[in-house]
Amino acid sequence: MAKQFPRIEPAHAEFIGRQRIFFTASATAESRVNVSPREASALRLLGPNAVCYLDQTGSGAETAAHLRADGRPTIMVCAFEGPPLILRLYGRGQSLPRGTAGYAALLADHYGEEPPGARQIVRLEIDLVQTSCGYGVPLFAPMGERPNLRRWAEAKGEAGLIAYRAEKNTRSLDGLPALPAGV
Template structure:
């Protein structure tokens, strides 16, 4: 049964922090645009307050979430209990892309382990917190986090990663601006 909460209480916060993966969903304003859902893993999620969260956004082959958040801010974070209790939690809200050059970038970076694949942070002002049963979500065993992105980023180095992001992460598949260029100002 679905339940709406006033905020992220301590019980939910503890459960959210214990999950190994969560999913981020966004969409452009255009009805012809592509809806996006991305898995997130690693030590990349923090709760900043009862209605505020942030996650460390790693470099990927695209940047749909960044583009959608920059365009309209709408975002959903969904957590599923693949171990333990069969829970699902959804955090609906307004996201903000915090890329290098943003006044809050360094203070958010201090909350996370340094990662060579980090390209930005996505801070979310949570507007709706809900939980529901995950009775149909399968049990899955967590083996470990992958280190493939870390190795890729280290092999490219900072300049190589900047070039990769400029080539692969500048615009969404729908042509929306995604990651700010280093020369863009907030």
């Protein structure tokens, strides 16, 4: 049975901290729905009603475009080990592209060193937390993190990443503006 909360409770924060992956979903009224897996180490709790995650360069920028146009992402965390549980965070989000003051402040306060390929920090102001049973989520054993994205970003170098993002990340699949060129 689903339960709803106005904020992240301490037990929710503990649960989030134990997970190895989370998922983001976003859309606009007219766009495709985007769902993306994310490395849990990128997610930070900023308080009972706010989280952020450091986003890496990818082949698209759907989340950034959807946040600019609509601002309603959902973050889902589910247990693949231990007791079953699904936790969803709903609210209003914003993209803080690399090079902006908001990005720099969150990076310094919550991440320290910028990893190769970082392109934005997504911040979510939470207005609803929902949990559900998770009984249908299968059990998985983690095998480790993949080094591919870091190696790819390091090989591209700063100039190569800026050029790649200018080509691949300025518009969404549906043609919506996403990240600014030069990020």
